[in-house]
Amino acid sequence: AGTSEKIQPQINAKADANRSGTVDKDESISTHLR
Known part of the structure; x- marks a missing residue:
């Protein structure tokens, strides 16, 4: 356990x-698509 x-x-x-x-990758991709 230790x-x-x-x-x-x-x-x-x-x-x-x-x-x-x-998350950073997904955010950059989603913002790029927007």
């Missing part, structure tokens, strides 16, 4: 970075 607790924040940080990256 190791997974240490690893989890890194996974969440990566997921957040990926999500924000894709």
Whole structure:
């Protein structure tokens, strides 16, 4: 349990970075289409 607790924040940080990256792409594409 201890190791997974240490690893989890890194996974969440990566997921957040990926999500924000894709959101930025989608926003730029949608604004371009508008």
